[in-house]
Amino acid sequence: xxxxxxxxxxxxxxxxxxxxxxxxxxxxxxxxxxxxxxxxxxxxxxxxxxxxxxxxxxxxxxxxxxxxxxxxxxxxxxxxxxxxxxxxxxxxxxxxxxxxxxxxxxxxxxxxxxxxxxxxxxxxxxxxxxxxxxxxxxxxxxxxxxxxxxxxxx
Amino acid sequence: xxxxxxxxxxxxxxxxxxxxxxxxxxxxxxxxxxxxxxxxxxxxxxxxxxxxxxxxxxxxxxxxxxxxxxxxxxxxxxxxxxxxxxxxxxxxxxxxxxxxxxxxxxxxxxxxxxxxxxxxxxxxxxxxxxxxxxxxxxxxxxxxxxxxxxxxxxxxxxxxxxxxxxxxxxxxxxxxxxxxxxxxxxxxxxxxxxxxxxxxxxxxxxxxxxxxxxxxxxxxxxxxxxxxxxxxxxxxxxxxxxxxxxxxxxxxxxxxxxxxxxxxxxxxxxxxxxxxxxxxxxxxxxxxxxxxxxxxxxxxxxxxxxxxxxxxxxxxxxxxxxxxxxxxxxxxxxxxxxxxxxxxxxxxxxxxxxxxxxxxxxxxxxxxxxxxxxxxxxxxxxxxxxx
Ligand SMILES: [Zn+2]
Numbered sequence: 001x002x003x004x005x006x007x008x009x010x011x012x013x014x015x016x017x018x019x020x021x022x023x024x025x026x027x028x029x030x031x032x033x034x035x036x037x038x039x040x041x042x043x044x045x046x047x048x049x050x051x052x053x054x055x056x057x058x059x060x061x062x063x064x065x066x067x068x069x070x071x072x073x074x075x076x077x078x079x080x081x082x083x084x085x086x087x088x089x090x091x092x093x094x095x096x097x098x099x100x101x102x103x104x105x106x107x108x109x110x111x112x113x114x115x116x117x118x119x120x121x122x123x124x125x126x127x128x129x130x131x132x133x134x135x136x137x138x139x140x141x142x143x144x145x146x147x148x149x150x151x152x153x154x
Numbered sequence: 155x156x157x158x159x160x161x162x163x164x165x166x167x168x169x170x171x172x173x174x175x176x177x178x179x180x181x182x183x184x185x186x187x188x189x190x191x192x193x194x195x196x197x198x199x200x201x202x203x204x205x206x207x208x209x210x211x212x213x214x215x216x217x218x219x220x221x222x223x224x225x226x227x228x229x230x231x232x233x234x235x236x237x238x239x240x241x242x243x244x245x246x247x248x249x250x251x252x253x254x255x256x257x258x259x260x261x262x263x264x265x266x267x268x269x270x271x272x273x274x275x276x277x278x279x280x281x282x283x284x285x286x287x288x289x290x291x292x293x294x295x296x297x298x299x300x301x302x303x304x305x306x307x308x309x310x311x312x313x314x315x316x317x318x319x320x321x322x323x324x325x326x327x328x329x330x331x332x333x334x335x336x337x338x339x340x341x342x343x344x345x346x347x348x349x350x351x352x353x354x355x356x357x358x359x360x361x362x363x364x365x366x367x368x369x370x371x372x373x374x375x376x377x378x379x380x381x382x383x384x385x386x387x388x389x390x391x392x393x394x395x396x397x398x399x400x401x402x403x404x405x406x407x408x409x410x411x412x413x414x415x416x417x418x419x420x421x422x423x424x425x426x427x428x429x430x431x432x433x434x435x436x437x438x439x440x441x442x443x444x445x446x447x448x449x450x451x452x453x454x455x456x457x458x459x460x461x462x463x464x465x466x467x468x469x470x471x472x473x474x475x476x477x478x479x480x481x482x483x484x485x486x487x488x489x490x491x492x493x494x495x496x497x498x499x500x501x502x503x504x505x506x507x508x509x510x511x512x513x514x515x516x517x518x519x520x521x522x523x524x525x526x527x528x529x530x531x532x533x534x535x536x537x538x539x540x541x
Contacts, residue, residue: 024285078303080353084275086288105405119353128307
């Protein structure tokens with residue numbers, strides 16, 4: 001076996017204050033008010049969510065907000081039952097791409113509720129196209145996790 | 155089109171948990187190897203290109219400055235290229251540009267990573283911004299799980315068939331790794347072992363995922379004039395392609411994956427390749443996950459969309475197949491991220507110059523090397539030929 005030499009432990013902790021800008025500030029304000037805000041591109045007519053300052057496809061400037069549906073369809077999901085650095089709560093985590101009704105891109109968030117606590121249950125209840133709706137946290141602070149998760153519509 | 159560009163040699167380190175050396179010492183191992191393998195003197199290089207995945211991985215931001223001495227760059231121009239997982243192919247493309255432009259005749263290109271020194275999963279969270287995606291993209295497996303599902307749904311591939319093909323791929327590659335002296339994980343796997351391995355993020359299980367590796371790769375890129383003067387067995391860059399898409403994961407489709415399709419198309423057009431499955435002799439596809447390897451086969455035109463599983467099960471892409479893919483064991487067995495893409499280029503170069511040793515594909519003359527970076531955002535391809 002090869003010899004292991006010493007190691008040096010060092011933790012880098014760097015504080016940042018990220019400027020959200022006008023669009024994300026407004027999007028977060030929307031979440032705090034229980035609304036999911038998007039933008040409609042005047043050129044390609046796509047409704048983009050989260051709201052943004054320009055259309056990534058046509059580069060049209062977007063300054064009008066639209067409230068988008070709080071229901072949609074599952075596009076794909078991934079299941080993990082291990083806690084990890086930066087994980088959004090306690091496992092299991094079901095990350096999912098969700099196409100909210102009337103929008104033109106997939107919204108990245110979590111699935112939960114309705115017994116979605118084991119892989120078997122998720123496999124049984126969630127397929128491509130499964131209808132899901134938003135479940136809000138009681139305390140909303142204007143952050144992404146104000147949406148607790150999306151749960152299947154029964 | 156620039157001037158013709160040759161790859162005149164490469165050097166790879168032993169890969170694994172390399173706590174026996176410091177990070178610069180690890181890089182030195184690859185740099186010393188390429189000079190030893192080619193007999194070239196470090197003082198003859200015109201410049202150096204170096205890169206890692208995100209510098210955050212090892213907690214030193216300016217790695218190319220840290221490595222200045224071992225890169226033999228004192229007194230020479232130095233560039234850094236950093237494009238996440240595709241860093242290695244981007245490094246090769248940077249070296250190619252430098253020579254093709256006519257501004258240099260001999261350039262040292264080095265990729266490296268020491269993944270075991272930090273927390274690679276935590277590092278992955280710093281690849282994305284904190285407003286939206288960082289909550290949900292806490293590492294690669296979740297992203298690739300969703301992409302795999304999107305792909306199998308889109309083309310109606312039954313889940314058990316995808317599993318069976320992925321199992322075949324991982325068993326083959328871990329066998330192939332025994333013939334690659336530089337490979338990290340070498341293991342004889344059984345289907346039961348693979349199919350019942352613990353879940354990382356469903357549907358991805360342990361043996362569907364690449365390891366955390368420490369390692370480095372160094373290559374020398376040369377002009378035609380320099381290559382002739384050196385008289386070494388050389389691989390020639392026939393085509394390069396690099397393409398990306400929108401930043402947010404949900405903005406673009408990942409089953410018919412445009413940036414992968416476009417990167418390959420750019421490289422094929424430049425190399426004059428019309429039918430990649432027939433014309434290529436070997437491909438070093440970036441395969442950190444079994445499922446993704448099959449998606450690449452389709453995006454790169456090795457087969458039609460939705461066909462990869464069947465062809466994998468027929469052995470079309472295995473060592474003795476029509477188009478052998480990752481005979482080195484690929485990224486699946488060895489993944490020092492900043493070096494990984496360059497390992498793909500080095501392996502393709504070894505193949506087309508007949509120097510791949512025990513995993514040589516007999517008579518290989520045209521090879522493809524590839525890497526992917528970001529949250530399924532960028533793909534880079536390089537085509538190498540024996541002449
Ligand atoms: Zn638009």
